[in-house]
Amino acid sequence: MTRYFIRRFLQGIPLLFIISIILFVMMMNMGDPIATMGGRSMVRPEDRARLTRQLGLDKPIYVQYIYWLIGNDWTKSDLDGDGIAETTGTRRGILRGDFGTSLVNRGVPVLQVIGERLPNTLILMLASEVVVVLGALLVGIYSALHQYSAFDHFITAALFVGYSMPIFFIALLSMYIFAVLFKRWGLPYLPTVGMFDPQVGKTTGQVLLHMILPVTSMSIVSFASYSRYIRSTMLEVMGQDYIRTAKSKGLPRPEIIFVHALKNASLPIVTVVGLDLPFLLGGAVVTERIFAWPGTGRLFLDHVSRGDLPVVMGILMLIAVAVVVFQILTDVVYAWLDPRIRYES
Amino acid sequence: MTIEATHIPVLTQDELETPPLSLGELTWRRFRRHKLAIFGAVVLVLLFFYSFGGALFVSEKYANFNDTAQHLLGPNLMHLFGTDTIGRDILARTIYGGQISLLIGLFAVIVETGLGIVVGALAGYYGGIVDNILMRITEAMLNIPEIFLLIVMAKFFGGKIPDISMLGRTYSGSVILIVLIIGGTSWMYLARIVRAEFLSLKENEFVLAARATGTSNFRIIFLHILPNSIAPIVVSATLGVANAILSEAYISFLGLGVQPPTATWGNMLDGANNYLDSAPWLWFFPALLILLTVLSINFLGDGLRDALDPRSRTV
Numbered sequence: 001m002t003r004y005f006i007r008r009f010l011q012g013i014p015l016l017f018i019i020s021i022i023l024f025v026m027m028m029n030m031g032d033p034i035a036t037m038g039g040r041s042m043v044r045p046e047d048r049a050r051l052t053r054q055l056g057l058d059k060p061i062y063v064q065y066i067y068w069l070i071g072n073d074w075t076k077s078d079l080d081g082d083g084i085a086e087t088t089g090t091r092r093g094i095l096r097g098d099f100g101t102s103l104v105n106r107g108v109p110v111l112q113v114i115g116e117r118l119p120n121t122l123i124l125m126l127a128s129e130v131v132v133v134l135g136a137l138l139v140g141i142y143s144a145l146h147q148y149s150a151f152d153h154f155i156t157a158a159l160f161v162g163y164s165m166p167i168f169f170i171a172l173l174s175m176y177i178f179a180v181l182f183k184r185w186g187l188p189y190l191p192t193v194g195m196f197d198p199q200v201g202k203t204t205g206q207v208l209l210h211m212i213l214p215v216t217s218m219s220i221v222s223f224a225s226y227s228r229y230i231r232s233t234m235l236e237v238m239g240q241d242y243i244r245t246a247k248s249k250g251l252p253r254p255e256i257i258f259v260h261a262l263k264n265a266s267l268p269i270v271t272v273v274g275l276d277l278p279f280l281l282g283g284a285v286v287t288e289r290i291f292a293w294p295g296t297g298r299l300f301l302d303h304v305s306r307g308d309l310p311v312v313m314g315i316l317m318l319i320a321v322a323v324v325v326f327q328i329l330t331d332v333v334y335a336w337l338d339p340r341i342r343y344e345s
Numbered sequence: 346m347t348i349e350a351t352h353i354p355v356l357t358q359d360e361l362e363t364p365p366l367s368l369g370e371l372t373w374r375r376f377r378r379h380k381l382a383i384f385g386a387v388v389l390v391l392l393f394f395y396s397f398g399g400a401l402f403v404s405e406k407y408a409n410f411n412d413t414a415q416h417l418l419g420p421n422l423m424h425l426f427g428t429d430t431i432g433r434d435i436l437a438r439t440i441y442g443g444q445i446s447l448l449i450g451l452f453a454v455i456v457e458t459g460l461g462i463v464v465g466a467l468a469g470y471y472g473g474i475v476d477n478i479l480m481r482i483t484e485a486m487l488n489i490p491e492i493f494l495l496i497v498m499a500k501f502f503g504g505k506i507p508d509i510s511m512l513g514r515t516y517s518g519s520v521i522l523i524v525l526i527i528g529g530t531s532w533m534y535l536a537r538i539v540r541a542e543f544l545s546l547k548e549n550e551f552v553l554a555a556r557a558t559g560t561s562n563f564r565i566i567f568l569h570i571l572p573n574s575i576a577p578i579v580v581s582a583t584l585g586v587a588n589a590i591l592s593e594a595y596i597s598f599l600g601l602g603v604q605p606p607t608a609t610w611g612n613m614l615d616g617a618n619n620y621l622d623s624a625p626w627l628w629f630f631p632a633l634l635i636l637l638t639v640l641s642i643n644f645l646g647d648g649l650r651d652a653l654d655p656r657s658r659t660v
Contacts, residue, residue: 014481015481015484015485015488018481018482018485019485019488019489022482022485022486023489023497026497026498026500026501027497027501028501029500029501029502030497030500030501157381160381160640160643160644160647161636161640163643164587164636164639164640164642164643165636165639166591166594166595166632166635166636166639167595168594168595168598168614168618168628168632169628169632169633169635169636172617172618172621172625172628172629172632173629173632175618175621176621176622176625179621179622180621180622180625192621279490282490282493285492285493285496285595285599286492286595286598286599289599290618300493300496301496301599304496304497304500312497315493316489316493316497319488319489319490319493320488320489323488324488
């Protein structure tokens with residue numbers, strides 16, 4: 001089995017190369033990063049040419065890719081424009097852990113830029129993932145056990161609505177009801193934008209308060225697919241022979257449901273959660289934009305619009321690596337939880 | 346599942362002589378029982394009627410006509426859905442925006458299905474190195490969340506296509522661009538489904554027979570194997586329309602989609618959150634229409650899945 005996972009791991013490496021090449025090529029038209037650098041002052045043509053050379057943007061795309069990948073400290077490049085390559089580069093390349101420096105925040109390492117935002121995204125995304133999984137387990141199991149009951153029919157239809165709900169609709173609607181209308185009616189209302197009230201400061205209570213609306217909106221949307229999934233795996237497991245055996249032995253119903261059935265039904269759920277977790281790193285672009293949440297999704301959006309290739313590539317590659325790693329981890333956990341599964345070939 | 350003897354249906358002479366139902370009749374029979382799917386189909390027809398029939402009553406000029414003196418008016422008798430930030434009638438814009446949104450959904454799915462079928466069929470049919478390369482690319486694209494891919498692609502191709510005139514109307518060139526981008530970022534799941542179908546179907550005798558009679562690979566792929574895997578493709582394409590409409594809405598909401606003055610339900614929402622408390626009608630009506638459309642398509646797709654492909658489970 002170890003061999004299987006080592007092979008999976010090795011297969012992940014070319015995959016990451018393909019991803020990085022596809023993305024790098026698509027980044028080539030992101031707009032002119034230098035145009036946004038000067039701020040209000042016009043950049044002089046000679047400065048522009050110098051900046052272009054300094055940032056290595058004058059090089060052909062494959063050279064830029066190689067520099068991004070393995071750095072340029074092994075070669076010399078021409079910075080003063082006299083045609084002679086004389087300056088040794090300082091970048092070490094992503095393979096040696098150097099993600100480069102942000103073009104927008106001049107000189108700040110990409111990992112630091114992302115690292116500042118990542119915790120914000122993670123508390124938001126993990127909170128909603130927990131809400132979703134717990135809620136979906138409750139609803140999914142309940143409606144599977146009461147299949148075709150009024151509750152089951154109602155919840156099936158309601159889940160369809162949630163599943164089809166564009167995130168901005170539920171977000172704007174909940175903001176309107178719980179912030180605008182509640183305020184208008186003189187009720188206690190929820191904050192809509194940002195992570196904390198600047199006048200109060202970044203306290204735990206403030207952050208929790210500001211998390212309520214975004215977490216609710218995101219949960220409602222992804223809640224549906226999870227519950228539907230749990231309902232259907234639970235239904236499948238409840239029809240198995242070992243459940244009938246447990247019933248005929250006269251075991252108490254809660255024990256059958258939570259020990260015998262749930263244990264087996266949770267296997268596919270582990271897979272779904274495991275495969276979704278890496279995507280949480282990227283944050284929710286639309287949600288973070290609406291709620292002005294300072295997470296990676298908004299970072300991505302801001303830096304895409306200003307052509308900041310190192311940061312954008314950094315975010316996407318972090319997600320890609322996480323996806324590959326989590327796919328393998330999910331397989332490991334799955335094999336560990338379910339002794340019937342053997343990865344041999 | 347045990348079947349008791351009394352439940353075995355006894356065929357009467359009459360039933361034995363009735364010709365067997367065709368696939369279409371069988372599908373319709375199963376589909377008809379799915380009440381939510383019928384509901385979805387009816388709502389969809391109404392929505393199409395709303396955006397294409399509505400065009401008979403209001404002109405596109407009116408939808409793009411702005412009267413800044415009348416900006417941000419709430420719903421009233423003159424403007425049933427109110428007016429937007431520069432005084433355009435929102436009702437008229439939802440009608441014309443609906444046309445674009447629905448068409449983007451349909452055409453993006455055509456692109457998506459075309460790409461998915463070609464990639465999946467080639468990978469599944471030829472196997473080996475072709476399969477390896479195509480599936481690695483598919484996997485690579487699946488590893489990036491769709492919204493990120495959409496944004497990067499919209500940036501990559503953005504601002505290149507000039508406006509186009511067709512049937513006496515001018516469209517922003519970004520409409521075509523968005524269709525291609527949405528199609529180009531969503532074909533991966535379909536390619537996997539098609540590949541799996543091809544992997545099992547190509548082992549069948551009818552493929553061997555076709556090959557023995559000297560049928561070309563092209564004909565085997567598209568005339569022999571593909572028609573046999575049509576059920577999951579139809580289901581996935583139907584649900585794909587909903588997904589494409591949502592994608593258009595997200596990308597336009599972020600301001601990277603179809604550019605004004607051409608209205609879509611998505612770009613009508615761009616910037617609407619700045620008027621959250623003062624003008625809720627800005628976002629309420631277009632977002633509600635998107636929800637209705639996506640919901641009906643999902644109902645329809647679910648019904649189609651049950652009818653066409655009873656073995657597959659809904660997830």
